Amino acid sequence: MSTPAMARRGFLKGALGIGALAAAGACAPGGGTSAAPSKLAKPTVSASTSAKGEITIWNRSGDLFKVFDAAIGKFREAYPGVKVNHLAVDIDAKLANTLISGTDVPDGSFWDDAKIGGQSEHLYDLTDLIAPYRDKVAPYKLSVNTVGGKIFGVPWDLDPGLLWYREDILQDAGVDPAGIGTYDDLLTAARTIKEKDPKTKPIHLDKNPFLGQLWLEMLANQQGTSLADAQGKLRLESPEYRRTLGWIQDAVKGDLVTHAPYLEAADINTLDSGQQVFVPWAIWWSFAPQQLLKATKGKWRAAPLPAWTPGGARSGAMGGSSFVIPAKAKNPELAWLLYEFLCFTEPGCTAVYGPNSIYPGGLSTSVPSFTPALKADKPLFKPIDALGGQDLWKVAVEAAATIPAAAPIPVWWAQSVDYLGDNVQRLIEGKMSPDDVIAESAKKIQRNLIDRA
Amino acid sequence: MSSLTATTARRAATGSRRLPRLSPYLFIAPFFAVFAAFGVYPLVYALRLSFTRWRGAGEATWVGVGNYVYLLTNPDFWASLGNSAVMWLLIVPVQVVAGLGAAVLLANARLRLRGLFRVAFIAPFVTPLVAMAQVWIVVFDEDYGLVNHVLGLVGLPAVGWLTSTAWAKPTLALLFLWKTTGFAIIILLAGLQAVPGAVYEAASIDGASRWRQFWSLTVPLVRRSIAFLVVVQTLAVFQMFAEPYVVTEGGPYGSTTTAGLYLYDHISASDLGTGAANSFLLVLLVFGLSLGAVRLLRPKDEVS
Numbered sequence: 001m002s003t004p005a006m007a008r009r010g011f012l013k014g015a016l017g018i019g020a021l022a023a024a025g026a027c028a029p030g031g032g033t034s035a036a037p038s039k040l041a042k043p044t045v046s047a048s049t050s051a052k053g054e055i056t057i058w059n060r061s062g063d064l065f066k067v068f069d070a071a072i073g074k075f076r077e078a079y080p081g082v083k084v085n086h087l088a089v090d091i092d093a094k095l096a097n098t099l100i101s102g103t104d105v106p107d108g109s110f111w112d113d114a115k116i117g118g119q120s121e122h123l124y125d126l127t128d129l130i131a132p133y134r135d136k137v138a139p140y141k142l143s144v145n146t147v148g149g150k151i152f153g154v155p156w157d158l159d160p161g162l163l164w165y166r167e168d169i170l171q172d173a174g175v176d177p178a179g180i181g182t183y184d185d186l187l188t189a190a191r192t193i194k195e196k197d198p199k200t201k202p203i204h205l206d207k208n209p210f211l212g213q214l215w216l217e218m219l220a221n222q223q224g225t226s227l228a229d230a231q232g233k234l235r236l237e238s239p240e241y242r243r244t245l246g247w248i249q250d251a252v253k254g255d256l257v258t259h260a261p262y263l264e265a266a267d268i269n270t271l272d273s274g275q276q277v278f279v280p281w282a283i284w285w286s287f288a289p290q291q292l293l294k295a296t297k298g299k300w301r302a303a304p305l306p307a308w309t310p311g312g313a314r315s316g317a318m319g320g321s322s323f324v325i326p327a328k329a330k331n332p333e334l335a336w337l338l339y340e341f342l343c344f345t346e347p348g349c350t351a352v353y354g355p356n357s358i359y360p361g362g363l364s365t366s367v368p369s370f371t372p373a374l375k376a377d378k379p380l381f382k383p384i385d386a387l388g389g390q391d392l393w394k395v396a397v398e399a400a401a402t403i404p405a406a407a408p409i410p411v412w413w414a415q416s417v418d419y420l421g422d423n424v425q426r427l428i429e430g431k432m433s434p435d436d437v438i439a440e441s442a443k444k445i446q447r448n449l450i451d452r453a
Numbered sequence: 454m455s456s457l458t459a460t461t462a463r464r465a466a467t468g469s470r471r472l473p474r475l476s477p478y479l480f481i482a483p484f485f486a487v488f489a490a491f492g493v494y495p496l497v498y499a500l501r502l503s504f505t506r507w508r509g510a511g512e513a514t515w516v517g518v519g520n521y522v523y524l525l526t527n528p529d530f531w532a533s534l535g536n537s538a539v540m541w542l543l544i545v546p547v548q549v550v551a552g553l554g555a556a557v558l559l560a561n562a563r564l565r566l567r568g569l570f571r572v573a574f575i576a577p578f579v580t581p582l583v584a585m586a587q588v589w590i591v592v593f594d595e596d597y598g599l600v601n602h603v604l605g606l607v608g609l610p611a612v613g614w615l616t617s618t619a620w621a622k623p624t625l626a627l628l629f630l631w632k633t634t635g636f637a638i639i640i641l642l643a644g645l646q647a648v649p650g651a652v653y654e655a656a657s658i659d660g661a662s663r664w665r666q667f668w669s670l671t672v673p674l675v676r677r678s679i680a681f682l683v684v685v686q687t688l689a690v691f692q693m694f695a696e697p698y699v700v701t702e703g704g705p706y707g708s709t710t711t712a713g714l715y716l717y718d719h720i721s722a723s724d725l726g727t728g729a730a731n732s733f734l735l736v737l738l739v740f741g742l743s744l745g746a747v748r749l750l751r752p753k754d755e756v757s
Binding site for chain 2: 096099100118119121122207209264265266269411412414415418422425426448452
C-alpha cells in the first residue's frame with residue numbers, strides 16, 4: 001500500500017511552509033535582547049559576613065591563573081560565604097562567543113583592555129561602582145575601560161613601557177644610560193655601539209604585526225595620542241604618528257634595527273648573542289631575562305623610555321587587562337566584590353603582586369593600576385636577580401606615573417592590525433615610507449572599519 | 454448494544470486505517486525535527502542576519518544588501534578568494550594526481566609492505582591538525598628551521614617559508630596536502646577496488662600496455678571518485694581555516710588569509726551581519742565551483 005504522491009508532497013510542502021514561516025518569524029536577530037547595557041548598582045550585601053553565594057570566574061591559563069587562584073583564596077578568607085569556581089579558559093577564543101550566545105556566561109572574566117570596548121553591549125556598566133575609586137586609578141586605565149562615558153571594566157594592571165638595555169655593552173661603549181633622555185639620544189647611543197661593534201643591530205623592532213601595532217600605540221600614548229579620539233575619530237594623520245614612524249625609518253636606514261618576532265627563537269638568539277642591545281618594550285618583557293635568556297641573564301637593566309621631546313612623558317602603556325562582569329551574569333554583585341578586593345584593596349593587590357608560591361619574588365610583569373599601591377618605597381615585588389638585582393618596581397612605578405591618559409580603545413582596534421600593523425612592518429622592511437603608512441592605513445581603516453562600526 | 458458495537462468497530466477500523474497512513478510520517482518526523490532545528494533554522498537565521506548590522510546584542514539594523522555590496526566592492530574580500538583559488542590550484546590537482554598514483558600502487562596485491570604503506574598514508578589524516586601545524590612552524594622557521602638548515606648545508610640561502618608572501622601559500626598548501634592526501638587515497642582506492650579485474654585481463658589480452666590500461670581504463674572508471682574528491686576538497690580548501698589561523702595568522706601581509714579565515718575575522722569582530730553575508734557568498738561560490746567540477750568530470754555515458 002502506498003501513500004498517494006500528492007499527499008506526500010502536500011505533507012512536505014505544508015511542513016516546510018509552516019517551518020519556514022515559523023523560522024522566519026523567530027529568526028529576527030536581536031529580537032530578544034535589550035539595547036541598553038545593564039547598570040550594576042552597589043551590592044546590597046557588602047559586609048563580608050553577609051555576602052553569600054557562588055560565582056564562576058574565568059581566567060587565562062598558566063602561571064597567572066595560579067597567582068589569581070591563590071589571591072582568590074585570600075578573598076575567600078575575607079568573604080567566607082562566597083564560593084568561587086575559578087576556571088582556566090581560552091578567553092580569546094570563548095568569551096566573545098559566550099557573551100553573544102548568552103549560554104553558560106561566567107559571572108566575571110579577565111579580558112584584554114583592547115577587547116572590552118567591542119563587547120560593551122554585553123557587559124555591566126560599572127560606572128557607579130568604580131566612582132569612589134576614580135581618583136585612585138591610573139588615568140590611562142580608566143580611559144581605555146570607558147565607552148560612551150561609561151566604564152565597563154574593573155581596571156587591573158598597568159603595563160608601563162620601559163627601555164631595556166644591556167648594561168655591560170653600554171659600559172664598554174661608554175654610553176651612560178641616564179643620558180638617553182630622548183629618542184634621538186637613543187639613536188645616537190645605538191650608533192655609538194654599532195661603531196664599536198659593527199655586527200650589532202642594537203634596537204629591537206618587532207616582526208609581529210599585532211605586537212608591532214601595540215608597540216606603536218605605546219609610543220603614541222607616550223605623546224598623549226592614540227589611534228582614535230574619544231569620539232572614535234581616526235587621528236593617525238598627526239605630527240605624533242609622523243614623528244614616530246619617521247624615527248623608525250631613521251633607525252632602519254641606519255642599520256640599527258634587529259627585526260625579530262617577539263621572543264621567538266630568532267629573537268632570543270640575537271638577544272643572547274649581543275646583537276640586540278636596546279628593547280623599548282612593556283614591563284612584561286621582564287619575563288625574558290627571568291625565564292628565557294641564558295647567556296645574558298643578569299646583564300639586562302630597565303630604564304624609563306626616552307621622551308619624544310625634552311621633558312616629555314617617559315613612558316606609555318603597552319597592553320593591559322581588566323575584569324568584566326557580563327550583563328547575563330547570575331551573581332554580578334558577588335563578582336564585583338571579588339574584583340573590588342583584587343583591584344582596589346591593599347590585601348588584594350598584595351595577594352596578586354606580592355611574593356607567592358608561583359613567583360617567590362612576586363609578579364613583576366606589570367604593576368597595579370590602583371595608584372595607592374604604586375609607591376616606590378613600598379614595593380610589592382622584590383628586586384630581580386635576572387636583572388642584576390635591579391629594583392624594577394621603583395623604575396616601573398616612576399615610569400607609570402608619567403603615562404598620559406588615553407582615549408577609549410575603539411571596537412575595531414584589533415582588526416586595524418591588518419592595515420596599520422602590516423604597514424608598519426612594510427615600513428621596517430623599507431617597502432613603505434611613513435607618509436604611505438599613514439595614508440594607506442587611514443584610508444582602509446576609515447572605509448572598512450570606522451564607517452561600518 | 455449492537456449499534457454501539459458497530460460504531461466502536463467502525464471507529465477502530467477508521468483509526469487503524471489512519472495509523473498506517475500517518476505512520477511513515479511519524480517515522481521520518483524525528484529526522485525532520487532535527488533537520489529543521491539544526492539545518493533549516495540556522496540557515497534562515499543566517500540569511501536574515503546577512504541583511505542586518507548586528508553585533509550580537511541590541512536591536513539589529515536592517516541594511517538590505519549593504520553587507521553584500523560592501524563585500525563585493527572590498528578588495529580584501531576578493532584577495533581572500535584569490536588566496537583560496539591559488540591554494541586550490543596548489544592542492545587539488547596535485548592531490549588528485551598523487552592520490553591516484555598512490556592508490557594504484559596500494560591496490561596492487563603484489564606490493565610488498567602494502568599494509569605499512571597504507572598506515573603511513575593514513576596516519577597524517579588522523580593526526581591532530583594543530584599539533585602538526587606546530588611542527589610545521591618549527592620545521593619551516595626561517596632562522597632555525599630544519600628545512601633551511603638542510604638548505605644551508607648545501608650552500609643554498611635561507612627561505613622565508615612562512616614569512617614571505619611568495620612562499621607562505623605553498624608551505625601551507627604542503628601542510629594541507631600532507632594532512633589530507635591519505636583521505637584522497639582512501640576515496641580513490643575504494644573507486645579502484647570497484648573496477649572488475651576482468652577489465653584489465655581483457656585489456657592485457659588485447660595487448661594494452663600498463664600505461665595504456667591506466668590512462669584508458671583506470672582513469673575513466675574512477676572518474677566518479679575523482680569528481681567526488683574534487684568536490685569535497687574544493688569545499689575544504691575554500692573553508693580552510695585552521696592551517697592559516699595557527700601557522701601564519703593569515704600573514705604575511707594577508708597572503709594566507711583564505712576565504713574561511715576572512716569570514717572568521719568578521720565573526721570574531723562581532724560583525725555578524727557581514728560574516729553571514731560572507732558565508733552566503735562563499736556558499737554560492739563553492740556551489741558553483743562544485744557544480745562545474747561535477748559536470749567536467751561526469752562520465753561520458755552520463756553526459757550523453
